[in-house]
Amino acid sequence: MTEFLQHLVNGLSVGTIYALVALGYTMVYGVLKLINFAHGDVYMVGAFAGYYLSDLVGVRPPWADPPPGAGETFVKATIVTMGSMIICGLLGYLIERFAYRPLRHQARLTALITAIGVSFLLEFGFQLSPLVRSPIEFPPGPSPRVFPALLARDGYEVLGVNLSNYDIIGLLVALGLMLGLQWIVYRTRFGTAMRAVSFDSQVAGLMGIPVNRIISWTFVLGSALAAAAGIINAVSRPRIEPLFGLMAGLKAFVAAVLGGIGSVPGAMVGGLVLGLAEEYVAGYTDSSYRDAIAFTVLILVLLVRPAGLFGRLTVEKV
Amino acid sequence: MTFLRQLLRSFLPFLVGLPLLFAFHEALRASGSQAYTLLLTTVGVNVILAVSLNVVNGATGQFSLGHAGFMAVGAYTSAKITLALAGLQLSFLPVALSDQLFFALALAAAMAVAGLAGVLVGLPSLRLRGDYLAIVTLGFGEIIRSVIENMKSLGQATGLSGLPLRTNLVWVGAGALATVVMARRLSVSTQGRALFAIREDEVAAEAMGVDTTGYKVRAFVISAAYAGLAGALISHAILLATPRMFTFVRSIEVVVMIVLGGLGSITGSVLSAVVLTLGLEALREFQAYRMVVYAALLIALMLLRPQGIFGTHELWDLKLFKRGGRKPTAAGGPGAAGGPAAPGAAGAGGTP
Numbered sequence: 001m002t003e004f005l006q007h008l009v010n011g012l013s014v015g016t017i018y019a020l021v022a023l024g025y026t027m028v029y030g031v032l033k034l035i036n037f038a039h040g041d042v043y044m045v046g047a048f049a050g051y052y053l054s055d056l057v058g059v060r061p062p063w064a065d066p067p068p069g070a071g072e073t074f075v076k077a078t079i080v081t082m083g084s085m086i087i088c089g090l091l092g093y094l095i096e097r098f099a100y101r102p103l104r105h106q107a108r109l110t111a112l113i114t115a116i117g118v119s120f121l122l123e124f125g126f127q128l129s130p131l132v133r134s135p136i137e138f139p140p141g142p143s144p145r146v147f148p149a150l151l152a153r154d155g156y157e158v159l160g161v162n163l164s165n166y167d168i169i170g171l172l173v174a175l176g177l178m179l180g181l182q183w184i185v186y187r188t189r190f191g192t193a194m195r196a197v198s199f200d201s202q203v204a205g206l207m208g209i210p211v212n213r214i215i216s217w218t219f220v221l222g223s224a225l226a227a228a229a230g231i232i233n234a235v236s237r238p239r240i241e242p243l244f245g246l247m248a249g250l251k252a253f254v255a256a257v258l259g260g261i262g263s264v265p266g267a268m269v270g271g272l273v274l275g276l277a278e279e280y281v282a283g284y285t286d287s288s289y290r291d292a293i294a295f296t297v298l299i300l301v302l303l304v305r306p307a308g309l310f311g312r313l314t315v316e317k318v
Numbered sequence: 319m320t321f322l323r324q325l326l327r328s329f330l331p332f333l334v335g336l337p338l339l340f341a342f343h344e345a346l347r348a349s350g351s352q353a354y355t356l357l358l359t360t361v362g363v364n365v366i367l368a369v370s371l372n373v374v375n376g377a378t379g380q381f382s383l384g385h386a387g388f389m390a391v392g393a394y395t396s397a398k399i400t401l402a403l404a405g406l407q408l409s410f411l412p413v414a415l416s417d418q419l420f421f422a423l424a425l426a427a428a429m430a431v432a433g434l435a436g437v438l439v440g441l442p443s444l445r446l447r448g449d450y451l452a453i454v455t456l457g458f459g460e461i462i463r464s465v466i467e468n469m470k471s472l473g474q475a476t477g478l479s480g481l482p483l484r485t486n487l488v489w490v491g492a493g494a495l496a497t498v499v500m501a502r503r504l505s506v507s508t509q510g511r512a513l514f515a516i517r518e519d520e521v522a523a524e525a526m527g528v529d530t531t532g533y534k535v536r537a538f539v540i541s542a543a544y545a546g547l548a549g550a551l552i553s554h555a556i557l558l559a560t561p562r563m564f565t566f567v568r569s570i571e572v573v574v575m576i577v578l579g580g581l582g583s584i585t586g587s588v589l590s591a592v593v594l595t596l597g598l599e600a601l602r603e604f605q606a607y608r609m610v611v612y613a614a615l616l617i618a619l620m621l622l623r624p625q626g627i628f629g630t631h632e633l634w635d636l637k638l639f640k641r642g643g644r645k646p647t648a649a650g651g652p653g654a655a656g657g658p659a660a661p662g663a664a665g666a667g668g669t670p
Contacts (some may be wrong), residue, residue: 106624113577114620120613257453292464294455306445
């Protein structure tokens with residue numbers, strides 16, 4: 001039982017990260033029908049932006065003398081998280097504006113290749129040895145870096161399960177962001193416009209919806225969520241390197257497809273299902289198959305429901 | 319007579335190509351430049367990969383992202399065979415010839431097993447479309463890699479090393495030639511027409527009586543078999559087979575090649591496989607900047623020429639290679655469009 005609960009905690013902690021990144025994939029897919037391959041790398045950039053920002057605002061580790069007070073910790077952690085979300089939002093906007101918008105009326109594969117190009121550019125660009133030395137060393141280079149401790153880690157033991165405030169805060173922040181997104185998508189004018197563009201962008205344009213602006217904001221929103229996921233992940237697993245967005249992005253994309261790509265609740269459920277499935281299967285059987293589990297789950301689900309858990313299968317008509 | 323001509327169209331490229339390849343191979347060996355051999359091998363293997371992936375992605379319009387997985391299957395199958403047969407020799411043949419015979423066997427096995435894997439991956443395509451199919455093929459590729467990484471008999475993450483050197487430029491050239499001829503002959507056959515019909519409109523194709531699922535699975539099998547061949551060739555050139563050689567980044571590289579060349583164009587696939595491989599090699603002196611430049615070029619090329627270098631055109635579609643009588647408009651003036659160059663090149667001769 002204890003083991004079961006422990007896996008539940010770990011699975012939720014990973015699953016929320018997948019869910020946050022998957023939301024970006026699914027929203028962009030909804031409005032553009034494009035697999036934004038660079039999204040996993042935006043997640044990576046988010047973690048690095050947090051790394052640099054905490055350097056700039058002077059985050060002091062909990063073991064510093066004197067240790068930072070609760071107020072200072074909270075303010076700095078908020079600045080780092082929000083700042084990183086803003087930086088990534090801007091990055092998302094730039095990617096859409098210069099790499100995808102010129103190709104919007106071309107074949108979808110073309111945009112996909114461009115997305116791969118952007119992804120490579122970020123991955124390999126970040127692996128270059130530093131060109132700028134001060135105030136920050138940028139690009140960070142290929143060797144892994146340690147993400148600074150934004151807040152002190154408090155471990156608890158509940159019913160024999162190891163919990164930390166990282167897990168709890170991460171879960172709460174992720175849930176808050178998802179609820180916020182849910183509100184934006186289903187309760188605001190912008191959300192209505194976004195769903196209209198996703199339904200039929202041409203007709204939405206005819207109805208007076210500024211399609212370009214909606215698509216830009218969708219990218220900003222998705223990228224900001226990825227940045228938040230990057231920070232939450234880096235706080236509890238502080239090793240960051242330019243290539244770590246690759247696998248995480250892939251898994252998040254699997255989560256989005258699992259939930260039914262284009263569906264916002266689907267991405268959340270898909271992320272959680274994937275995180276839990278990985279954790280339980282790896283925990284109870286052989287953990288070296290972890291990477292294969294995600295794809296096996298995906299294939300099994302798609303064989304039963306070809307459009308994902310929440311996706312609607314459209315019948316083709318001639 | 320028609321049958322003979324069909325047969326000749328398939329075999330003529332080899333009758334011409336193989337002696338040339340042998341001559342080239344001998345000349346290169348005489349000059350002793352080993353560096354070029356590996357580079358040319360890489361080029362040839364990439365041509366095989368690109369042209370074979372084009373059968374699924376270009377001709378059939380099914381988006382597959384799992385080509386590296388099939389490569390891995392081919393590489394490991396052949397590696398196991400050559401390692402097992404390394405000490406053996408057929409007594410009635412000289413050592414070199416006996417080794418090459420065993421290698422031919424290993425290549426055939428690699429193609430067969432990879433083809434079987436293609437059936438496995440092709441089957442979900444019965445139900446899945448578009449991006450869903452793409453992610454499932456990607457998933458299959460990753461599962462294959464993950465399984466290899468966990469199999470003790472396949473060397474796990476370190477892979478199989480110490481393979482005997484069997485690949486030479488004749489094998490690679492013949493493989494590339496075979497792939498191109500296969501793709502070309504396929505595109506003018508009933509099977510190929512069915513694939514094009516599926517690409518253009520699957521529902522309409524089915525309504526016209528095309529067995530869409532059957533043809534799709536067959537396309538997957540053909541493509542996978544040649545990917546297996548490529549995997550076998552490259553692993554016996556660098557004498558190594560590791561899971562790291564077959565990550566999904568490798569699959570993406572091949573997709574990039576065919577999209578850059580023009581999806582559906584065999585000429586485009588060949589050309590961009592050659593250009594991209596050589597180009598990456600030429601950028602080698604820029605060290606770390608190599609991949610950054612590659613990525614930037616990729617984006618720039620797509621923005622400037624979204625349909626790929628060749629679009630869906632082929633070298634042999636050029637007027638120069640057309641027989642005068644074939645074009646309905648040119649029927650009035652025989653020979654005017656074709657000219658003396660036409661008869662020889664009208665067949666499958668338009669190979670590199």
